[in-house]
Amino acid sequence: MAESQSELRVTDLALAPGKGAINAAIRPGEIVGLSGLDGHGQERFLETLAGLVPPAGGRIAIGGEAGGVTIEGFSQAVRQGVAYLPRDRRATGIFPPLSILDNFSIATIGRDVRGGLISNRSRRERYEVFHKRLGIVAPNANAPITSLSGGNQQKVLLARWLAHDPRFLLLNDPTRGVDIATRQTLYGVFHELARDGMALVVLSSEIEEIVALCHRVLVFREDELFETLSGDDLTSDRVIAAMFGRSQ
Structure with missing residues (x-):
């Protein structure tokens, strides 16, 4: 399958009325991190990708920019190869x-x-x-x-x-409340899945974790995508600065 056909793509996505449009693509083999201050949109973005929360505007689709299958609910997302691991496993x-x-x-x-x-x-x-x-x-x-x-x-x-x-694995704070040994096991599994071509989206409350684990990080502020960091720009200091609305 061509890479463009396996992308999870958001086009002009709005997390809340009046908020700026988000355009992004999650590609095979990537581990993409989500960060931001609590309640600033990163969890809503993840739940929207999973089909659990409807967007205020825009489109979520699997496939190329001009086509693909529009995701309009959780069941359809699962059928299209999207898996979601919730934060509160007990609830x-x-x-x-x-x-x-x-x-x-x-x-x-x-x-x-x-x-x-x-x-x-x-x-x-x-x-x-x-x-x-x-x-x-x-x-x-x-x-x-x-x-x-x-x-x-x-x-x-x-x-x-x-x-x-699944083709896409959405993880909501997957190492929350687990011991160090389990964390290391999970990190190894996530890297293995990415090497095998799966796309992963990881929301983590720990900045060091997403910096070490992810290929790029989307930082949210006030229900908008504030900055995307990758390569040499992907550092804890840059993530923290973006969380507080500062670009370096």
Whole structure:
């Protein structure tokens, strides 16, 4: 597939009425960071890309600038290869009453139906792939999801969406509340996914994290895209300055 056909592109996107238009493209193999002071639009931008929040204006599409498929809701975004990992895994991610295996497979359950019945073997085989790849530390797949540490719950949620084979992975503060070892594992997975051609968008509350992890960073201020930083310009000082409305 040509690169232009795999872009996640926003055209004249407005996050709120009267705010400036945002034009940007997320390309295969990129890790793009989102930053800004709390409540300045970066989370709304990520949720808009995921189809969770409608834009005040403009268009989100997968494909080239002149065409592509317009994203008009979360379900359609998922069908087009967009996966979204929420910030608050307990409130909007995990299903506490269910097992680790059920939490992992709930979004891909249709793949496990054999003769009208759900095949536990199929589910377990797919889970084991990601169990090993992400280093999920768990007693067994049938244990409650709540028996896991926060970091391992996060790995299960990531595995759930990676099982969809997405083209675009949208991550809302993915290392929030996890230990250093889990962070390093996740960083390695993110870089591996990008090398394999996936496009990642990472919103992080930690400036050092996005500077180290991302190829470029979009800095938001007052519900507008204030600055895009990459290469030698992508430093913690430049990100902080942009967050407060200063270009260096």
